[in-house]
Amino acid sequence: MSDGPADGGRPRQRMRADAQRSIDTLLTAAAEVFATSGVDAPVRQITARAGVGAGTLYRHFPQRSDLIAAVFRHEVDACADAAASLVAQHEAVDALARWLQRFAAFIATKRGLSAALHSGDPAYDSLPSYFQQRFVPVLGALLDTAAKAGQIRSDIDPEDLLRAVGNLTLPAQEDDNGHTQRMIALLVDGLRYGTHGSV
Amino acid sequence: MSDGPADGGRPRQRMRADAQRSIDTLLTAAAEVFATSGVDAPVRQITARAGVGAGTLYRHFPQRSDLIAAVFRHEVDACADAAASLVAQHEAVDALARWLQRFAAFIATKRGLSAALHSGDPAYDSLPSYFQQRFVPVLGALLDTAAKAGQIRSDIDPEDLLRAVGNLTLPAQEDDNGHTQRMIALLVDGLRYGTHGSV
DNA sequence: TTGCTAACCGGAACAGCGTTCCGTATCGTC
DNA sequence: GACGATACGGAACGCTGTTCCGGTTAGCAA
Numbered sequence: 001m002s003d004g005p006a007d008g009g010r011p012r013q014r015m016r017a018d019a020q021r022s023i024d025t026l027l028t029a030a031a032e033v034f035a036t037s038g039v040d041a042p043v044r045q046i047t048a049r050a051g052v053g054a055g056t057l058y059r060h061f062p063q064r065s066d067l068i069a070a071v072f073r074h075e076v077d078a079c080a081d082a083a084a085s086l087v088a089q090h091e092a093v094d095a096l097a098r099w100l101q102r103f104a105a106f107i108a109t110k111r112g113l114s115a116a117l118h119s120g121d122p123a124y125d126s127l128p129s130y131f132q133q134r135f136v137p138v139l140g141a142l143l144d145t146a147a148k149a150g151q152i153r154s155d156i157d158p159e160d161l162l163r164a165v166g167n168l169t170l171p172a173q174e175d176d177n178g179h180t181q182r183m184i185a186l187l188v189d190g191l192r193y194g195t196h197g198s199v
Numbered sequence: 200m201s202d203g204p205a206d207g208g209r210p211r212q213r214m215r216a217d218a219q220r221s222i223d224t225l226l227t228a229a230a231e232v233f234a235t236s237g238v239d240a241p242v243r244q245i246t247a248r249a250g251v252g253a254g255t256l257y258r259h260f261p262q263r264s265d266l267i268a269a270v271f272r273h274e275v276d277a278c279a280d281a282a283a284s285l286v287a288q289h290e291a292v293d294a295l296a297r298w299l300q301r302f303a304a305f306i307a308t309k310r311g312l313s314a315a316l317h318s319g320d321p322a323y324d325s326l327p328s329y330f331q332q333r334f335v336p337v338l339g340a341l342l343d344t345a346a347k348a349g350q351i352r353s354d355i356d357p358e359d360l361l362r363a364v365g366n367l368t369l370p371a372q373e374d375d376n377g378h379t380q381r382m383i384a385l386l387v388d389g390l391r392y393g394t395h396g397s398v
Numbered sequence: 399t400t401g402c403t404a405a406c407c408g409g410a411a412c413a414g415c416g417t418t419c420c421g422t423a424t425c426g427t428c
Numbered sequence: 429g430a431c432g433a434t435a436c437g438g439a440a441c442g443c444t445g446t447t448c449c450g451g452t453t454a455g456c457a458a
Contacts, residue, residue, distance in 0.1 A: 016425055019435060043416060053437035058417065115314070215405060215454055242445060252408035257446065 023060050025050045030071050038112040039068055065123035068116060072127055079106040080134045083142060093151035096142040097188045100165055103135070104180055107166050135162055143191075152191040161187075222259050224249045229270050237311040238267055264322035267315060271326055278305045279333045282341060292350035295341040296387045299364055302334070303379055306365050334361055342390075351390040360386075 029050035033041045043064075047054050061067035082102050086095040117124050139158040147154035168183050228249035232240045242263075246253050260266035281301050285294040316323050338357040346353035367382050 014426095016434060018424065022435080042414080044414090047437095054417075055419080055438075056436055059435070064416085213455095217454065218406060221407080241443080243443090246408095253446075254409075254448080255407055258406075263445085 019060070022050075022052055022056050026052060026057055026060065026067070027071055027074050030067055031075060034068075034071060034112070035109050039116055040112070063123060065116070065121045068113070069123050069127060072110075072113070073130060075106060075109070076131060076134050079103060080138045083138045087142070087145070091151070092142075092146040092149045093188070093192065096146050096152070096191075097185065099139070099142055100161075100184050100188065101181055103139075103162075104165055104168070104184055108180070132159070146191075152188075153193065156191060218259070221249075221251055221255050225251060225256055225259065225266070226270055226273050229266055230274060233267075233270060233311070234308050238315055239311070262322060264315070264320045267312070268322050268326060271309075271312070272329060274305060274308070275330060275333050278302060279337045282337045286341070286344070290350070291341075291345040291348045292387070292391065295345050295351070295390075296384065298338070298341055299360075299383050299387065300380055302338075302361075303364055303367070303383055307379070331358070345390075351387075352392065355390060 026046065029052075030046045033046045033049055037045065043054065043057065046067075047057050050057075057067070061070065079102060083095070083099050086098050086102075089095075090098060117127065136158050139162055143152070143154075143156050143158055143161070146152045147156075164187065165184060168180060168187070225245065228251075229245045232245050232248055236244065242253065242256060245266075246256050249256075256266070260269065278301060282294070282298050285297050285301075288294075289297060316326065335357050338361055342351070342353075342355050342357055342360070345351045346355075363386065364383060367379060367386070
């Protein structure tokens, strides 16, 4: 996906290089600021970090919700795309485990977002389905590959596992000392149960 | 309860009459403004309606949450106290029905509040229990009286009924044309069921 | 009743916010 | 290289919450 402005579709005509640069910089800066100061952080904090004027931000994201939604989609994409390189570099079940950790880290940054999600702003309406559309196939493929390799059982619904990991992550505090990671590892071990040697 | 300032206790020494007047005016004005513009309404709108300077508001309610909590308590009190006069003027089951309608009207004005409630501000921590402490005995007494008069059954838990009416009211839109009221009436009829003649 | 003082009031003033506007700079093309 | 369209930056505007302080008033004592 091409992280374009908030018109919701593909660019109707090629975007100028500096504009695309601005958008990328803003998206990155906003993600960092949202992570540290929450989604209610001042606009100027984002523009300052991006080294960009306020006008530039409003040109590309007329509404605050546009920026938030774009950052969300951007991070969803980054997380989903991470699966490919993990698969290339690790064994099937290992790639699965690592991706779930990555996914948990993603969820952990979304604490302040749930309030915005339920604010009724229509700009957010498409976000949950985007989340599903992007992650379910990715996780589904990871599960499939590992199952076909005989490394995990094959009766796991990706949607269920997605929700389970999400729930596992939500209540965690910031300083949970790897508790969430250990729980996810446990979950993965659960997946292994019932294959080849073990019963 | 004496709607004092936000020190949480009774006035440690008699308050000047003009101060008490200001507090009352502010509480009334704030309630009206919150009802029309939501709890996020500008402070100046409240002070303007109360015919009072900003300094006066901040003197009595240093934090915004203090004002919101005070308005809430004030309205809880008004609603709870309404029961007494209803009992004096109507038959037991009628008083009960009328009070439930009154309670539903109260809940209906609390739409915007739930977000504030869950904001984590400790000023709101005591509100839910205040709600319970104030309403459960009132409704309990109404139920008791009506039950002893043989007008309704006697196996109703006031806490349950409180929650039921609350839930009944929450999803209602502003223009529900008396739908909520009809549902509550139905609930009261349900209470009647199983007494004297009927089965 | 009068006078005194602590308490209170009003609103101007300040700081910080989101948002708009427009002169200037840059890109892509001819 | 020159030109038009596009995008950039940041000053400026209006609105916000909050503070501050000179003037006013309530309550009490003489």
